[in-house]
Amino acid sequence: MLLNQFLILSAVLFSIGVYGVLTRRNGVMVLMSIELILNSVNINLVAFAAFREAIPGEVFALFVIAVAAAEVGVGLAMVLLLYRNRRNIDLAEIDSMKG
Amino acid sequence: MIQILAASLSPLPSIPLGITQEGNWFLQNAWLIPLIPALSFIGILFFGKRLPRGGAELGVAALLIVFLLSICTGFAWMDHRDNFHGEEISQVLTTGEHGEHGEHGEHGEHGEHGEHGEHGEHGEPSLAVVNTTTWFITGGVEFSVGTLVDGPAVMMLFVVTLVSLLVHIYSTDYVAGDRRYTHFFAFLSLFSASMLLLVISENTLQLLVSWELVGLCSFALIGHWWEEKENSNAALKAFLTNRVGDMGLLIGVTILFFASGKMIPDSFGSFSIATTNALASSGLLPHTTLLIAACCLMAAVMSKSGQFFLHTWLPDAMAGPTPVSALIHAATMVVAGVFMIARLYGVFFEGFSIGGSSINLMALVGGFTTLVGACLAFVQRDIKKVLAYSTISQLGYMVMALGVGAWTAAMFHLFTHAFFKACLFLGSGSVAHSVHSFDMKSDMGGLRKVMPHTFRTFIIGSIALAGLPPFAGFWSKDEILVGTGGWGIMGGTGGNGSYTFMLVMGMITAALTAAYMTRCVYLTFFGEFRGHGDPHESGPRITVPLWILAVLAIFAGFLNLPKGFQLVPESLQERFGHYVEPVAGYFPKISHATPSWSLAIISTIVVVTGIAVAWNYYFVKVEKASKESGQSLTELPDGLTTRLVIARMGHTLLVNKYYLDHLYTGIITRAVKEPIAELAYRSNQEILDRTVDTFGRTAVKVGQFNYNKIDQTVVDGFVNASGRISSDSGEELRKIQSGKVQSYAAILFAAATILAGLLIVIV
Numbered sequence: 001m002l003l004n005q006f007l008i009l010s011a012v013l014f015s016i017g018v019y020g021v022l023t024r025r026n027g028v029m030v031l032m033s034i035e036l037i038l039n040s041v042n043i044n045l046v047a048f049a050a051f052r053e054a055i056p057g058e059v060f061a062l063f064v065i066a067v068a069a070a071e072v073g074v075g076l077a078m079v080l081l082l083y084r085n086r087r088n089i090d091l092a093e094i095d096s097m098k099g
Numbered sequence: 100m101i102q103i104l105a106a107s108l109s110p111l112p113s114i115p116l117g118i119t120q121e122g123n124w125f126l127q128n129a130w131l132i133p134l135i136p137a138l139s140f141i142g143i144l145f146f147g148k149r150l151p152r153g154g155a156e157l158g159v160a161a162l163l164i165v166f167l168l169s170i171c172t173g174f175a176w177m178d179h180r181d182n183f184h185g186e187e188i189s190q191v192l193t194t195g196e197h198g199e200h201g202e203h204g205e206h207g208e209h210g211e212h213g214e215h216g217e218h219g220e221h222g223e224p225s226l227a228v229v230n231t232t233t234w235f236i237t238g239g240v241e242f243s244v245g246t247l248v249d250g251p252a253v254m255m256l257f258v259v260t261l262v263s264l265l266v267h268i269y270s271t272d273y274v275a276g277d278r279r280y281t282h283f284f285a286f287l288s289l290f291s292a293s294m295l296l297l298v299i300s301e302n303t304l305q306l307l308v309s310w311e312l313v314g315l316c317s318f319a320l321i322g323h324w325w326e327e328k329e330n331s332n333a334a335l336k337a338f339l340t341n342r343v344g345d346m347g348l349l350i351g352v353t354i355l356f357f358a359s360g361k362m363i364p365d366s367f368g369s370f371s372i373a374t375t376n377a378l379a380s381s382g383l384l385p386h387t388t389l390l391i392a393a394c395c396l397m398a399a400v401m402s403k404s405g406q407f408f409l410h411t412w413l414p415d416a417m418a419g420p421t422p423v424s425a426l427i428h429a430a431t432m433v434v435a436g437v438f439m440i441a442r443l444y445g446v447f448f449e450g451f452s453i454g455g456s457s458i459n460l461m462a463l464v465g466g467f468t469t470l471v472g473a474c475l476a477f478v479q480r481d482i483k484k485v486l487a488y489s490t491i492s493q494l495g496y497m498v499m500a501l502g503v504g505a506w507t508a509a510m511f512h513l514f515t516h517a518f519f520k521a522c523l524f525l526g527s528g529s530v531a532h533s534v535h536s537f538d539m540k541s542d543m544g545g546l547r548k549v550m551p552h553t554f555r556t557f558i559i560g561s562i563a564l565a566g567l568p569p570f571a572g573f574w575s576k577d578e579i580l581v582g583t584g585g586w587g588i589m590g591g592t593g594g595n596g597s598y599t600f601m602l603v604m605g606m607i608t609a610a611l612t613a614a615y616m617t618r619c620v621y622l623t624f625f626g627e628f629r630g631h632g633d634p635h636e637s638g639p640r641i642t643v644p645l646w647i648l649a650v651l652a653i654f655a656g657f658l659n660l661p662k663g664f665q666l667v668p669e670s671l672q673e674r675f676g677h678y679v680e681p682v683a684g685y686f687p688k689i690s691h692a693t694p695s696w697s698l699a700i701i702s703t704i705v706v707v708t709g710i711a712v713a714w715n716y717y718f719v720k721v722e723k724a725s726k727e728s729g730q731s732l733t734e735l736p737d738g739l740t741t742r743l744v745i746a747r748m749g750h751t752l753l754v755n756k757y758y759l760d761h762l763y764t765g766i767i768t769r770a771v772k773e774p775i776a777e778l779a780y781r782s783n784q785e786i787l788d789r790t791v792d793t794f795g796r797t798a799v800k801v802g803q804f805n806y807n808k809i810d811q812t813v814v815d816g817f818v819n820a821s822g823r824i825s826s827d828s829g830e831e832l833r834k835i836q837s838g839k840v841q842s843y844a845a846i847l848f849a850a851a852t853i854l855a856g857l858l859i860v861i862v
Contacts, residue, residue: 018848021841021844021848022841022844022845022848023841030841091839091841092839092841094838094839094840095837095838095839096838097838098836098837098838098839
């Protein structure tokens with residue numbers, strides 16, 4: 001079995017995700033990019049689990065999916081609230097925590 | 100009957116400690132008792148000012164709860180003492196490199212078994228209930244904290260909680276309207292907590308901590324009215340004098356820690372009171388070590404319990420509010436030293452070789468203090484100072500009793516003294532509350548008519564202190580005199596040694612005590628009122644505690660009727676001794692003197708003589724003189740009393756002179772007493788006080804140098820520099836805090852990348 005393809009795929013996905021998180025100004029897009037990062041990790045976990053024929057990796061991936069769902073729920077709720085309060089979900093304009 | 104745990108199984112020798120971990124709920128959970136007043140302290144401190152009664156209700160409620168708990172603990176202990184047959188804990192001893200000591204251990208153990216027959220005289224063994232938990236572990240040594248509940252602890256719990264509760268109730272009236280009312284009750288609570296912690300301490304370290312805590316509370320409460328320089332000076336004097344003794348305590352505890360550690364396998368040292376005592380009592384610790392440790396601890400006793408020559412702080416401590424004097428400087432804190440001797444009695448008994456000797460340091464210090472204190476009480480004008488010197492004298496009595504091996508007698512005297520002395524102090528407070536002064540000669544007199552409750556309770560307290568049968572003081576004092584064992588000629592034998600010298604000192608003090616209390620009562624309550632204003636009886640919150648204490652001052656003595664007292668059935672004799680005196684591995688085997696009728700009768704005659712001499716002087720001659728001078732000055736129909744007023748107010752000096760005259764020309768003891776008292780007072784004031792003052796002044800100079808040179812430049816420099824560094828770096832770092840979530844994410848990913856790179860490089 002070829003592990004490299006999976007790892008390259010996951011690295012590419014991860015990089016796209018990071019790029020998205022850092023550059024997108026739309027809150028929803030940032031959340032989607034975070035999903036990409038998490039899923040790249042999932043691919044890594046499942047790939048190694050299959051490669052080493054060890055079940056814990058897959059179990060872990062399941063946990064990551066569950067946590068990602070919860071995270072996206074919270075994230076979308078925040079974005080929704082931001083929109084309600086400011087009619088705008090541009091992350092660059094949210095800097096009220098400036099020190 | 101008693102299974103010796105691990106002792107018979109282990110190849111190493113071991114000694115029984117006389118403690119157990121089983122027992123009634125109350126005995127195992129005695130830690131609750133100091134905890135509740137401690138919580139009340141915190142509660143009063145934070146919420147006291149917002150409560151309707153300024154926090155006093157919290158303090159009273161807490162003390163009421165712990166008083167009830169203490170009573171339950173007391174009954175639980177009585178049941179435990181009579182009916183407990185559980186497992187006893189033993190201490191395994193080391194052998195090998197301390198082969199010599201190991202052999203001693205072997206010997207000691209055999210001795211223990213061999214002497215089991217002796218328990219016949221001492222009664223069934225009583226196992227103290229121990230409950231410990233780890234405090235902290237450092238350097239491989241485990242420091243534990245816990246409770247050791249046995250007879251003396253239970254007795255002290257009862258005394259402390261009762262007196263403290265009554266003082267709390269009394270104070271709600273006495274310090275009413277004070278500007279630091281809440282603060283006062285907070286410290287009363289903290290004091291109760293510390294004192295209760297002290298009496299149930301399981302180890303010497305805990306004892307030391309609570310010892311310092313009660314000292315701190317004493318300092319804070321003496322200086323309660325610190326705006327007056329005199330009061331804050333008195334507080335400082337008390338604190339600093341106690342520091343001298345505390346050094347002794349620290350050194351003594353350290354010596355005992357290492358000494359007992361040598362006997363225990365794989366151990367550095369032991370703070371456990373039971374272990375230390377058991378090792379000392381069974382002769383396993385070297386005598387020289389014990390002697391040095393006992394001398395160091397004795398210094399602590401001398402400062403805390405006001406023994407000559409570190410007693411000078413105690414009369415000054417009367418600058419505090421009267422309830423504080425009653426609680427701290429008469430009934431409880433000052434007996435901490437006596438209690439500490441009783442707690443570590445194994446160390447003292449072996450260290451000073453109390454058994455079979457006829458003089459030792461402890462008995463001598465106690466005996467001397469009791470005489471010096473009693474003499475000084477004669478020359479005081481201040482009613483509280485009379486009582487303060489009397490307290491010194493009675494504490495000397497207790498230390499002397501412990502010094503001659505009369506352990507139970509000392510504890511019993513502590514018990515009865517707490518009641519009648521608290522009663523007297525609170526009575527003097529009631530008087531002062533009414534006449535707004537403590538000066539007996541210029542502001543009191545004739546108060547028996549206007550303050551009937553205070554007068555009656557004060558009389559009861561005085562008789563109990565003087566030691567007339569059947570009041571409480573008689574029984575405890577008589578037991579101490581018997582315990583000296585110096586009465587071998589006419590029965591009353593079997594003490595630990597023949598301390599005839601101490602017996603004589605005790606007898607003289609008994610006569611002096613009776614005489615100065617007669618003087619005090621006359622000056623306060625008889626004659627005619629010499630002060631200003633309109634004295635009145637105090638309210639019920641003052642008189643009720645007085646009556647409770649007075650009743651105890653009458654009846655507390657019946658708790659320990661002497662053995663062989665033919666008037667009562669045997670089941671009522673020596674109840675106090677039976678329940679309070681430990682018969683256990685951690686307590687030395689002391690022998691008990693047989694009471695004798697002849698000694699009791701002679702000591703009563705001595706007391707009556709003391710009263711009679713003072714009576715003859717005050718109630719007969721002074722009255723007569725006042726009457727004569729009064730006649731020449733007033734013509735009011737109800738002559739005697741009115742004439743006395745003028746005699747009093749016009750001729751205070753004359754009366755004083757007359758008083759001196761009488762002392763010089765009277766009976767021999769009375770003739771020499773005054774100069775001795777004056778001399779002692781002078782040396783007290785001029786030599787001892789001056790030394791203390793010089794020390795104080797030097798300390799101030801050192802402090803000033805310290806402040807100017809070290810504190811201002813070095814310490815402040817450090818502090819300022821660290822402050823500047825953090826503020827500057829903060830100024831720089833705040834630039835990163837843009838508030839934009841994506842710049843944070845960028846930093847996060849950059850950091851993660853760097854760390855990942857480092858991981859690759861390193862691995």
